[in-house]
Each structure stands twice: as C-alpha cells, then as structure tokens.
Amino acid sequence: MKRSTALLLAAGLTAGLAACSGDDGDDNAAASDGPLTVWIMGDSGTNFEQLVAPFTDDTGIDVEVVAIPWDGVDQRLTTAVASGDGPDVLQVGLSKLRTFADAGALLPLDDALEDRPALDPGNFAEGVAGEATAVGGEIVSVPWISDTRVLFYRSDILAENGIDQPPATWDQLRDDAATLAGRGDGQYGYYVPQWDSPLPVIMTWDQGGDIVGDDGAVSFDTPEFAAAVDLYTGLYEDGSVPTNADFDQTQGFISGVTPMLISGPYLAKAISDAAPELDGAWDVTTVPEAESGTSLFAGSNLALWHDTPNEDAALDLLEFLSAPETQLSWYEINGELPTVTAALEDDALTADPQAQVYVDQLADARVLPMVPNWDGGVGADLLTALNEIVLNGADRDSALADLYTKTGSVSID
Numbered sequence: 001m002k003r004s005t006a007l008l009l010a011a012g013l014t015a016g017l018a019a020c021s022g023d024d025g026d027d028n029a030a031a032s033d034g035p036l037t038v039w040i041m042g043d044s045g046t047n048f049e050q051l052v053a054p055f056t057d058d059t060g061i062d063v064e065v066v067a068i069p070w071d072g073v074d075q076r077l078t079t080a081v082a083s084g085d086g087p088d089v090l091q092v093g094l095s096k097l098r099t100f101a102d103a104g105a106l107l108p109l110d111d112a113l114e115d116r117p118a119l120d121p122g123n124f125a126e127g128v129a130g131e132a133t134a135v136g137g138e139i140v141s142v143p144w145i146s147d148t149r150v151l152f153y154r155s156d157i158l159a160e161n162g163i164d165q166p167p168a169t170w171d172q173l174r175d176d177a178a179t180l181a182g183r184g185d186g187q188y189g190y191y192v193p194q195w196d197s198p199l200p201v202i203m204t205w206d207q208g209g210d211i212v213g214d215d216g217a218v219s220f221d222t223p224e225f226a227a228a229v230d231l232y233t234g235l236y237e238d239g240s241v242p243t244n245a246d247f248d249q250t251q252g253f254i255s256g257v258t259p260m261l262i263s264g265p266y267l268a269k270a271i272s273d274a275a276p277e278l279d280g281a282w283d284v285t286t287v288p289e290a291e292s293g294t295s296l297f298a299g300s301n302l303a304l305w306h307d308t309p310n311e312d313a314a315l316d317l318l319e320f321l322s323a324p325e326t327q328l329s330w331y332e333i334n335g336e337l338p339t340v341t342a343a344l345e346d347d348a349l350t351a352d353p354q355a356q357v358y359v360d361q362l363a364d365a366r367v368l369p370m371v372p373n374w375d376g377g378v379g380a381d382l383l384t385a386l387n388e389i390v391l392n393g394a395d396r397d398s399a400l401a402d403l404y405t406k407t408g409s410v411s412i413d
Helices: 027-033 045-059 070-083 094-102 155-160 170-181 198-206 223-237 249-255 265-274 311-321 324-334 353-362 378-392 396-407
Strands: 036-041 063-068 089-093 142-145 150-153 260-263 283-285 300-304
Touching (some): 036 045, 036 070, 045 311, 070 094, 150 265, 170 260, 223 378, 223 396, 311 324
Parallel strands (some): 036 063
Antiparallel strands (some): 142 300, 150 283
16 A cells, blocks of 8 residues: 655645636547646645555656635636536545535536446445435435544543543533633633534434424424523533634643533644644544534535536546545645545544544434525524624524524425
8 A cells, every 4th residue: 555654734725716727629638637726725725635656656647736725616617617617636524515516516427427436335344435425316416435433532630620531511510610620810611612513413413303393494493403502502501612703722722721622533633743742642532422422524525517528637636535545645744634445444544543533423414404594594593593692792592593593494305
C-alpha cells in the first residue's frame, strides 16, 4: 500500500476561481486528458494536491485544485451556475447536496457507475451511499468523507474532578458538565457551537424522535424535540457552556476550558498536531444516549459538474479517490474518515482505538433530512430560535412557535 509519510502545511486558499475547462477544438482530447479543475471545500486544498499527485503521475492528467472556504460555497455556486463557469469535479457537503442538485449543477451518474466498478455503491459503508448520494432518485455524487460526530473528552480533567468515565447518557453529560464548570470563573464543562444546526437534531434523534414526519414535512412540534430543547437550553442555564460566538473549539479543548464537546474525526488530528503533549490525556467515545445513541453522518461527497467536457477523466479521478489505499492516505494526511468499507476495515485503521470509535459510531448515524437549502433555511431557523432563547433571553414558547411557523411548510419531497 502506498502511504503518504509527511504532511504538507496548508498554504492558504488558492487565489481566484480557475476557469472551467473549455473546448479547445479537440473534443476527444478534452474528454480524456483534462486538465481537471477540482473544487475542494475548506482549507485542505494543499493536502489534496499531495493526495492526487500519484494520479497525475500515473495518468498524465493534471489536476488544478481550487480551495473554497465553506462560507463562500453558496456564492461560488450561484456565480458558477449563472456564468456556466464551473469546475470538473467538486466537493459537496451533504447539507448542500440537494441545493446543488436542485440548481442543476450536478451530473447524474447512474449510467456512468455501471462501467466503473470502483464506484459501485456496494463498495461503500452501509448508510453512506443511497440517501447520502442521491437526490430525486438520481445518483448525483460519490461518497468521499465519513464525518460522523463523536464525544471528545479530556480524561485527565474529568478524573481530577471525580469523573472516572465519560458520560454514557445525555443526563450524565449535563451533570458532568455542571461539575466541570464549577472549577472556577472562565471554566466550562461542554462546548455548544452556535453555528452547529445538526447538534439539536442529534439530541432529538437520541430522544427517540425525528424532525420530519411520516408525510415528509418538517415538524419540530414534538415531545422529543421539546426534550432536546430542554437539554440544549439546560446546558446554558447551568453555566456549562461559553456564550461568546468566536470561541475556538480546538483551543478550548486543548486549554481545558471546555473539556467535552462533540465533533468529527478531523478535530482529533487538529488536537494531535497542535498539542502532542496531551497524548494520553484525552480520548473519544460514541455520543451519549437517551432513547438511542444516534449521531450525525455529516460527510461530504464528490460530484461532477453538469456539463464538464472532461467526464471520462473526472470519473477516472473519482475511481482513484475511491480506492481504499487513497482513502487511507487521506485519513493520514487530513484526518478525515474513509467511506469505502475496505478502508474502514483495513488494519491500518482498525488498529487505532480512536478510529474504531468512529467506525462504531457510523453504525448508528443518520444523514440530515434532504430539505431544500438546509443551511440557509431550516437549519438557520432552528439556530435562530435556540440562540434567541439561550443568548438573548427570548421567551421559549414564542421562539419555538416562530420556528414551527417558519419551517412547517418545508418538505423533503
């Protein structure tokens, strides 16, 4: 297995958006040789260049990587759809998959996958393919990253405060967080990201409920969501979480200010890289339970732009990225979990106890409902309601009634 042995430091975002690969008058060459423009979301563009270098060496197809900040994705999509200037391949977060598909930006892949065995949905972990790759009955993407959420905890700080084990239930987490917040001014027990709309959904699932009814309509007006709100707001009422919007979760965990939080595998790499001296002083476990211990499957996929002139080369790249050894290399380079079953079961991964926790959590993880524009619609309305209650002292019943009104007409159909 070819594995990367060193990390390249991120060099910042690639300036500007590369022009879409165009027709140079030789259609056959364009369809087979590239170059390929790939949009990678976040700050991992440099690492992705390292990952695909062997692909270029083997095929002669150049890959031009454009790193796009997550908060700039919507603007880039709107501009690209309007101008027709899109990439060949793009990374799509699951919460935005329907938005991209509804905009007509993604190429349906059902026919292409028949001749690409490496992209067979059966190769990917259960729950990763299917509803996580398709919109409206059409496959429009291929799984790329399994970003499931787990509980991170500072075992040293918990032990110093009489807590021998990480909390197994949400009630225990609230109690433990209150204990840890009692260490003194500026100390907390848990971190709630004010931008994290999936967290209250996870809490609802774990109370045994859902935010979508049997008719496909969004519905927050349920006893299970009310119990989730009790938990969410209770953490603030206890003084267990910081209230400043610019709180840094990585530094808060490293410093011990917030010794528990729920996040994805990428955080483990950030902690290890920034604070190797904490090795053995922290760990991860599956999310706390109530009626269940269901977590979020919040990965991202790779898709082809709807009119790429380089379809064959782009599919070649997707096959390369779906190879188990490539996915294991990406986990080593960037700390993001594979989606291919063979990679998830590889000894290189399963020998790591923390990685095994991620795999165990994947067995009980769900995708956010495929509602239109989750981030700018239902998810934003959910956060507005909860943040108004916990940060601004809004009346709970009024804030939730407003949420029910705003989201009641939204459906996954």
